[in-house]
Amino acid sequence: xxxxxxxxxxxxxxxxxxVAFNCTYSNSxxxxxxxxxxxxxxxxxxxxxxxxxxxxDGRFTAQLNRASxxxxxxxRDSKLSDSATYLCAVPDKYNFNKFYFGSGTKLNVKP
Amino acid sequence: xxxxxQNPRYLITVTGKKLTVTCSxxxxxxxxxxxxxxxxxxxxxxxxxMNVEVTDKGDVxxxxxxxxxxxRNFPLILESPSPNQxxxxxxxxxxxxxxxxGTDTQYFGPGTRLTVL
Numbered sequence: 001x002x003x004x005x006x007x008x009x010x011x012x013x014x015x016x017x018x019v020a021f022n023c024t025y026s027n028s029x030x031x032x033x034x035x036x037x038x039x040x041x042x043x044x045x046x047x048x049x050x051x052x053x054x055x056x057d058g059r060f061t062a063q064l065n066r067a068s069x070x071x072x073x074x075x076r077d078s079k080l081s082d083s084a085t086y087l088c089a090v091p092d093k094y095n096f097n098k099f100y101f102g103s104g105t106k107l108n109v110k111p
Numbered sequence: 112x113x114x115x116x117q118n119p120r121y122l123i124t125v126t127g128k129k130l131t132v133t134c135s136x137x138x139x140x141x142x143x144x145x146x147x148x149x150x151x152x153x154x155x156x157x158x159x160x161m162n163v164e165v166t167d168k169g170d171v172x173x174x175x176x177x178x179x180x181x182x183r184n185f186p187l188i189l190e191s192p193s194p195n196q197x198x199x200x201x202x203x204x205x206x207x208x209x210x211x212x213g214t215d216t217q218y219f220g221p222g223t224r225l226t227v228l
Contacts, residue, residue: 041199041224089154098156098159101153103152
């Protein structure tokens with residue numbers, strides 16, 4: 001089983017819609033989680049860190065479900081500029097210097 | 112400007128010809144790491160470094176070497192590149208906070224697209 005798994009999508013949504021995607025992780029002891037945004041062929045950039053039950057930053061909300069071992073990213077009022085691939089990342093359970101990334105979920109926001 | 116730089120940005124080479132991809136950061140970060148990104152496989156960690164002269168293997172270290180002689184630089188070396196190392200490579204750095212509760216943000220370089228023929 002992969003350490004981190006994501007639905008590749010694409011998720012095609014109209015502007016203004018609310019969209020959510022999940023990231024499942026295999027290590028039940030994980031304490032920190034990260035959502036990165038990656039534009040086509042560009043470097044990933046940190047969108048949000050999650051260290052407890054969740055985090056919120058403007059239109060973006062990350063929620064952690066420990067019982068089911070997944071983190072979700074909710075985007076409200078989608079903008080065209082939100083179109084990107086969203087990667088989640090989780091440190092290794094024995095070594096916080098090792099990271100596992102999901103393969104990413106592609107979001108297309110359409111006018 | 113705080114940044115991570117990589118060179119070259121694009122490289123086409125042939126099997127077996129040794130190459131080095133450089134990575135440099137100007138943020139005085141202790142932690143640096145190399146990843147490769149392939150379609151459908153996401154980012155996979157190759158090597159990381161906790162500080163000068165301290166390096167360790169990531170998830171996919173085979174065929175790669177690294178060194179960390181200075182804090183700001185973390186070159187990736189392919190001694191004998193093969194076609195299966197054709198990929199998009201990213202270097203990243205962070206000011207390491209090694210705790211159970213959290214780790215610091217990783218800042219990524221712009222990427223190096225390598226093709227091995």
